[in-house]
Amino acid sequence: MRDPDFDRYRASREHQRRAHRLIPGGAHTYARGDDQMPEWMPVVIERGDGAHVWDVDGNRYIEYGQGLRAVTLGHAEPRVTEAAREWLDRGAGFSRPASVELEAAETFLDLIGADCVKFCKDGSSATTAAVKLARSATGRDVVAVCSDQPFISQDDWFIGTTPLDAGIPQSVKDLTVQFPYGDVSALEGVLDEHRPACVVMEAVRDASDPTDYVLDCIAACRSRGVVFVLDEMITGFRWSARGAQGLYGLDPDLSTFGKAVGNGHSVSALAGRRELMELGGFDTDRDRVFLLSATHGAETHSLAAAIAAMRISDLEDAPAQMMRQGARLRAGVERAVCDAGLEGVVGTAGRDSNLVFYTRGPDGDASQDYRTLFLQELTRRGVLAPSFVITTAHTDAVVDETVQAVAGALEVYGRALEAGSVEGLLLGRPVQPVFRKRAGTVWTSVTRPGGDGAALALPRPKSAHPS
Structure with a gap:
């Protein structure tokens, strides 16, 4: 069965294919690399405004970790x-x-x-x-x-x-x-x-x-x-x-x-x-x-x-504003996690103005596979969140919309935990640590997940399971 959201990222994947031929790693910052995102949704940004960004495919996202923590007042603050x-x-x-x-x-x-x-x-x-x-x-x-x-x-x-x-x-x-x-x-x-x-x-x-x-x-x-x-x-x-x-x-x-x-x-x-x-x-x-x-x-x-x-x-005491909105986000995520019965499996950590999240697998250990599944499901729901680092532009409404997306992502996460694996739910390879000894990727033709056999040229770890 073809994934209904696959074609939403077609232009981003074409950008990715061309960029890797000209730019080592495909980006000018390793933390922005394709290995930090789910494989089939690399997301290339076209513009930003406040708490939101739009990609080259026209998809809108609530963005966290804005500019790798470089933005505190929201994108393009007038x-x-x-x-x-x-x-x-x-x-x-x-x-x-x-x-x-x-x-x-x-x-x-x-x-x-x-x-x-x-x-x-x-x-x-x-x-x-x-x-x-x-x-x-x-x-x-x-x-x-x-x-x-x-x-x-x-x-x-x-x-x-x-x-x-x-x-x-x-x-x-x-x-x-x-x-x-x-x-x-x-x-x-x-x-x-x-x-x-x-x-x-x-x-x-x-x-x-x-x-x-x-x-x-x-x-x-x-x-x-x-x-x-x-x-x-x-x-x-x-x-x-x-x-x-x-x-x-x-x-x-x-x-x-x-x-x-x-x-x-x-x-x-x-x-x-x-x-x-x-x-x-x-x-x-x-x-x-x-x-x-x-x-x-x-x-x-x-x-x-x-x-x-x-x-x-x-x-305007921007740090106090970020603390307040971060506390709202933390509390909302905690409620969603509790409702999903996933306490201790997914959660937030850090100062409220600088929140990150953790993701654990069935064995209770930190898991890149489950982190990738969480990222994938948040992105699918319009939230781009390598972390939960907030800005003053993240209003109450934006935070509440984020919590709804988290709740939806946790439903999929819970199914993966019950199955004991992300297999069949995660499309493509897991995200990778930035600081690793070997790149572990090769250029290969990858068949679109659940698709019609058309090939994509994507960087892919040699050990990754087929999508």
Whole structure:
């Protein structure tokens, strides 16, 4: 029997086929890869507005995890868009600094409270610049990172700690050491044994209050002359308008921001104490650090968008709005799970403004097969949800519609659990972890599920069962 929704994604699959011939992985961000979505519904976005996106086939979705957590005010927020447009009409970049650069720095520092800031385009650049400053200031080479943090930078010093370490010299890998989150004594052991230049970590790994732990980490670093770098890529402008450091009263030596700084526009930031930051400037007698310098590092329209987004976040308390709507979503999902009799099998985790969900199989363990089935059934019902990360644009009505979709997806999920397998319900291969050693895919002709024998060219794991 042919699946009635299969043809809804025809244009997206054609885009996918062409993209894989020209773009390694088919996308410019691994988290947006086709291996992160159900196989026959890759979903290529055409436009977004608020909490919704439309794909190239014309399907509308409620979207969560907007822009990989980069959007907090909803897609194409009019005031942010207008601020960017005004500078686009005046010019995107010049051979000298633009006036918007100082305005952006003043706006950012007034919120965060650091001494200096340097803007760039992506989080990896900001965090790697922090590492470079720390190495210069301390004369040490080793970097310590939290082993519970899944991603800090695409650069060698961090990616060498993941399974995706091909092309990175062992000598570079050896310069990064790890410690577990939540155990100060374990960090102290790493500090004493390796004497690193810096510690790089997020403040939060779950929904609990991390204040005492992170303060102890900062104190352990300060007593040993180690630079403490706070990664605010996710927490910045989502935990509070002043980041996790403002919410929990932290005083990092350096901090790095990205994602939500510009509500999806490409802006990231390195901020910190003057005595460290000035090593990348002119006011120093020491050897200068080539810190951050990029042709497009201070695009006028992106900085203007960031100014508008930061001011809106502060004046309207966007993080509090996201907490409120996330709590509504969490409660609704919990009701739907309870009604389906799936407590402990499907559920939410994390801070209400930054919710993720878990999916377990019949054995009670986390399951990629069942996660894919859940994603498939949510997508079928008009909800695009790699996570349940919310924005201020997710109104009560949007959240309630999401809960209805979750209830429908759980009905299918329950049938799969009763059968002990997703076979016959999941169409195609399961989603895959981004950080895996081998791609495990080949280009092959795949017959459409339940269809008329027409072939599609899709990337497919060698071990996947036929659809």
